[in-house]
Amino acid sequence: MDDIDRAQGINEQLQADALEAHSRRRTVGESLTECEDCEEEIPAARRKAVPGCTRCIDCQRKFEWIQGRR
Template sequence: MDEFDRAQEQEAFYLAASLAAQTAASRPLGASLTHCDDCGEAIPEDRRRAAPGCTRCMDCQAYAERKRRGL
């Protein structure tokens, strides 16, 4: 293994660690809310089970994601 192989291996390690940290940081922790933080509507039980830690109803979450992407 030469220095280029080690550099590629190290780059792959740091990239994987960075992506894992970003993914973990973007996931809410704890129990899901029963009502949406944005609009106040009830969050359906199916959504709360499917997305633990959710804080928004489906409509508000979709809007927030579109806004974040600049759409």
Template sequence: MDHAQRLEERERNAGIAEARARLSSGGESATYCAYCEEPIPEGRRKAMPGCTLCRDCQEELETM
């Protein structure tokens, strides 16, 4: 693994940790996805307090 890959992995892990911290705090959910800017359905916002990504973007982030 080269330096750029390690840096990318650290940044990704930091982003995931930040997102998990927001979720565990039960903060207010975003109404639009932070990545694709599409609306986040009300059901997801209620089920995942503090979410900032739509389901599709969240799944993509988790599978990277």
């Protein structure tokens, strides 16, 4: 096994760990019908695709961007 194979193995493990962590953080339950930040309606397609969502797509992006900056 050379350095590239080891690096690829590490990368695959990091990706698997990140996906697992993401799935554990995902909120499950009933979605809100209105965004908790801007109070606009959350589209039905988003509520179906992301069970337990509490923000519209735009506010969720802003929220995640702010969280990533900390």
